[in-house]
Amino acid sequence: MTAIHRIVVLDAAPATVQARVACVLQDASGFHVLSARTQAGHDGIGNMACLLDEILKEAQWDRPDLVVVVIGPGSFTGLRTSCSLAAGLAFGYDCPVVGVTRGEALADALSAYVTQHNLDGWLCVTAARSGRWFVESAAPDSLTSGSVVAVRQADWDAPSGHWLIAGDVVDDVLLKAPGSLKAFPIPGEAGMQEIARAGLNRLQGHIAPRPALPLYVDPPEAKLPAAGLRARPQ
Incomplete structure (x- = not known):
């Protein structure tokens, strides 16, 4: 090649x-x-x-x-x-x-840190809208490795064990389980x-294929026009 x-x-x-x-x-x-x-x-x-x-x-x-x-x-x-x-x-x-x-963009650094500190895996948690988070995991419980889900912040529970946390809402995530979650030392x-x-x-085939298409975890936030819908064309 x-x-x-x-x-x-x-x-x-x-x-x-x-x-x-x-x-x-x-x-x-x-x-x-x-x-x-x-x-x-x-x-x-x-x-x-x-x-x-x-x-x-x-x-x-x-x-x-x-x-x-x-x-x-x-x-x-x-x-x-x-x-x-x-x-x-x-x-x-x-x-x-x-x-x-x-998460894949950070995976090499996150996985190396997990191995070095003998953790169970890593989670990349990022802000979504309407009080929600996107959660991407290297080894999630009951999910296919590499999956991404959207969760309500109030309803999310940290997985069992000791996990590394990265993403743009690390401080908020740590409040959910401060004893079992460890923040990745490089923010952003x-x-x-x-x-x-x-x-x-x-x-080069070193990680599994994935199409270069938008990963829409949440649906688009469609809103009606302020003046209402237009009349059907005659």
Whole structure:
């Protein structure tokens, strides 16, 4: 297989709503961010294509060799936008596109910490809407490994044993079972290098296949127009 060197990373998953794009170079010494942009809010998500154009020019790439997109769990609008952009970019440049979850992007570091500290597994818990969390687990009880579920914060119970917790709501999760949960010492989302590495591992078959499609754990939050539905066309 031809070595992968130029990797475009797209991420608009977090419910906090922000867009991240980066050009990551993979060579014999590792993964290196050559150019990157982050823009908060829905304006950032709507501006992802422009941000992408900026980083490609800054990195002086005529084309990527691989596109990696974070498929969720998270913002419905962010996932739909980033996955569509990733698919269009890969089609236009005739290169592969792969998707990774937020937990998969952190998996190497989380699994190493679990092994080092003799824990039972890890959970990546991230904010959802309406008092809910997304919970992704490496070895969840009674669930297929790698599954992602949405739970009500008030109803969620920590699994038995001793688990590592990562994600953007770690402090809130620790309140549920402070004696059995251990916080991952590196807070925040996975870096663009980690996302690129996870995507390359997926492309090369080191982790199970997963389509580069939005991971919609929750349905979209559809609302009726303020003025009501329009009349049926005559």
